[in-house]
Amino acid sequence: MAGGNAVFAVILGAGVLLRVVAMIGYRPALWFNDSYDYVRIGNAPFPHPLRSEGYGIALWLLRPFHSLGLVVALQHLMIVAVAVFAYRALVRDFGVRKRWAAAATAPLLLDGNQIELEHLLLSDTLFTALIVVAVLLLARPGAAGWRQAAVVGGLLGAATLTRTVGGPLIVLAMLFLLVRRARWVSVAVLALAFAVPVGGYAVWFHAEHGRYSLTQADGVFLWGRTSAFADCSKRMPSGDLVYMCPPKPPEERGSSSNQIWVEGSPTGWRNGYAFTPEMNDRAGRFAMWAIREQPVDYVKAVAYDFFVRTFSWYRSGYPTPGTAAKYKFPKRAERMKDLPVIGGGSRFSVVREYEHGSGRTRIVRPFSDVVRVYQEVVNVRGTMLGLVLVFGAAGLVRGRRRGRPGRRGRPESGLFWLSGVALLAVPPVTADFDYRYVLPAMPFAFLAAATAWGRGRPGEDEAAAVPGAAEREAEPAAT
8 A cells, every 4th residue: 555655655664663763762661640540550450530541451451461662662553553544544435645645644653742642651642543543434435334333432432431532522423423314223323332331431430439430530620720710819619619719829820730739739639649529529619610700711711722822833831841841752761759659559669560670761872862853853833733724624615615515525524623623622621731632633633634625636436536435335325
C-alpha cells in the first residue's frame, strides 16, 4: 500500500524511524504524575477512585513481560498502525486522493508532541487508537449493519473506560446512524455494546465504593473548573458549601485543575488518599452553585480555554510549568519522588513490582538530542489546528450548498469534524484545559478536511475511484 504512494511511504518511514530514535534515546519510558496510579492498577486491578480503568487493565495484560519498554514500544506501534489504517480507509473507503490521505495522516506520524505523548505512560495513546478506529469503522460507506455497530460500540465503551471524555462520542455515533437511516437494530446494538463494558465497570465500582460511577472525582474536577472564577465575596453559599470556597481571590489563583492539588485546597488532597464520597458530593454541589450564580463567568472561562488556549500558536506553562515541561522530551532525567500511591504501596514499590527494576528514565545521547530538537521544530501548532478545523467546516458548507448526492454530500466529514470539536470542548467544560487533551482530537480535524476537500472529481465513477464501493453501498439493501 505504501509503495503505491511515494509521499505516504516517506511519511510512514520517517514516523517509524523517529519512534525508534525516541526509544533508543529515552529508556524505558517517560513518567507523568498519573503514571504511577496506572502502574498500580496494572499490578492488581481495582476500581480506582480517580483514574479511568482502561489503560491500567492494558498494563495488567502486559504485566507478565515485566517491561515498560515493551509498553512504550506497543504504544508507538499502535499509532503507526492507526495511521496506516486511516490512510487505507481514506483512499479505499472514502475515495480520497492519495496525497490528501497522506497529508491527513502526517500529523499522527510526524508530530513531535504526538511522539512524545506516546512515550509517556499515560492513557492518551490507547484512547486515541480506540476512538480513531471506532469512528473510521462507523463512517465506512455501507457499514450500517448490526455487526459493525457492535464492534464500534464496544470500542467506544473501551475508550470511555480509558478516558471518560470519550463518552459523548456514543451520542454522535447514534446520531450518525440515524442520519444514515440505519435500521433500529443497528442503533440498539451500538448502544448495548457500549453499555455492557461501561455498565459492567460501574457495577464493579459500586461494589467497591458504593456508587454507580466510573470515578469518584467528577464533582471535584468540576469544582476545579469553577475555581477559576467562583467568588464567594460577592455572595456566600449556604450550609456546608461555604467550606468549598477557594481561599484566594480569583485573580490570585492558578489554573483550575491545579487548585485541586495545591496545599491548603478545600478538597483536602493528600498523596495516597482518595477523595471521600462526601467531599466529591460537596465539591460537585458547590460547582453547580457557582455556575448558577456566575453563568457568564463560567462561559468566559470555558470559551477562553477553548478558543484561546487551544488555538494559540505558542504553548504556555499551563496548567503549571512543571506539567507543561512533562510534555517535552527532557534534557535530563527527572528524579522520581517516592510518594504514597492510592491502593497501597509507593511509587518506587509499584514500579519495582511491575518492571522488576527501578523504571528510571535513562537518556542516551545523541539520540535524545535528535528527537528533542525535532519536537521543538516539527509539531502542529494550535493555530494550525484551528485553521484545519475552519477549512474542514468550509468544505462541509460547500458540499451542503451544492446538494450533490455524491462524495461531498456524505455525512462522514461531519462526523469527523464534530468528533474533533467534541474532544476539544468537553475538557474545558467539565474540568480544565490541558495540552495533551488536544492531541486525540487532532486526527479528526485532518480526517474531516481530507474527506471534505480531497475526494476524487465529482464526475468520477464511484466504483472506479473506490474499489469495492458499489458492493459496500449495496450492503444495507441486501441486509
